[in-house]
Amino acid sequence: MSIHPSAKIHASSVIEDGAVIGAGCEIGPFCLVGPNVTLAENVTLKSHVVVTGRTEIGEGTVVYQFASIGEIPQDLKFRGEDTRLVIGKRNRIREYVTMNTGTEGGGGVTRIGDDGLFMSSCHVAHDAQIGDRVILVNSVAVAGHCHIEDDVIIGGLSGIHQWVRIGQGAIVGALSMVTADVLPHALVQGPRGELDGLNLVGLKRKGVDRDDINQLRAAFQMLKQGEGSFKDRAQRLSDDFDSAYVARMIEFVMGDSDRGFLTPK
Template sequence: MSAQIHSSAVIEPGAEIGPGCEIGPFCHIGPEVKLGAGVKLKSHVVIAGDTEIGEGTEIFPFASIGQIPQDLKFKGEKTRLVIGKRNRIREYVTMNTGTEGGGGVTRIGDDGLFMASCHVAHDAQIGDRVILVNSVAIAGHCVLEDDVIVGGLSGVHQWVRIGRGAIIGALSMVTADVIPHALVAGPRAKLEGLNLVGLKRRGVPRAEIGALRELFMALGEGSFRDSARKLSDEGVEGDLAREVLDFILGPSDRSFLTPR
């Protein structure tokens, strides 16, 4: 009863609207939608499907959230989109529900910023505090871990994993996995180095950064997986270095972006 709903908005029977929500002019909310407390829809926002949006999230005009996947294999099966808390979803952003073959759930973490015209495809798993700059396209089944930044007009190929804290430069096409805390750039993106600026901004100790840099240099000797296995057996110092090794040796059959 405490929600503010404009008279021109359409709320289908069955939708759950949390306390303190603000739903602006000409929004359309489907019957399976659940809005947490304090969600704000500016105007002309369409939310469809089995979609759950966490408290404090703000969605700007002409975003289309929870539509069916853009996947020819999709046959109308029951799938979901789950969006976390305090996200900012700007104009013309699209986020689709999952597919049966991809686990059935597209998931967005907390405190993200999704700038105008971004797309998050079916079954993508997006972590906390992720930033997608204008017109970024995230393909199906991708995994973006916490604190990833993807520069404007970039694309991420389906099934790619991008590790925690990595930054992707603008106008990049990412076709292989990106190790945590990496710096990636280029039309056919290459691994340019480490995201040292991001690490320093987060207050990572110098010793941790130094250990990570040593690991990065050692990884350039041969294939990433072979080097990672050898380094893992020998042992490495620092939590960040261990995180990178675990990422490389984790479950994935894709290759990795490597240095130029």
């Protein structure tokens, strides 16, 4: 066990032998920190938090009451292999959130980026890869092997099917079930997660240049029509646009997809 002298640990909490507790950490009452856990500097566990498994939590992250972090995957194929959960810096992980370690078949690591907000009762399953500045609103469920890129917002009570990719800057409305890949900067809404345009509000808030937004809108319209498959139409966009945002959209469509794509209506 390694506990930095500046760490503050409530007397009712249990820190198992082998855990590493960094400088400035604060561990409130009735927490459990397992033997293979590493807490970087200034991590806060509010109270009644369980952190177990081979789990790393980055600097400045705050975990709220009754969260369960680093427990084994909810996967019947899991046989106790040595897998990990890696959480980045400055995340806010709210009440009753669950995040599981990876599986051998999925790469062995569930990974959370920096500066995320995971609201009450969210679930991040085994082998999911979550980018930076992602917001999961209350009770979102992200299934195994999903890839959620940077700056994505997923509305409350939504479900993301296993293996789905959601591109950078996309927004998913509340109460949506997303079963196919979502283009970068796209807007998805409706019970069955239909692609309903671009996340224009998010693009404007980010300060994206008007010309880039106009090019994205034109590219999106061209994806809706024309000959060939969805990937064929995406590939042809490279001849008509010089925006880095359109280029990222093309790159995303041309990447490996296990679930296909939500396509424009």
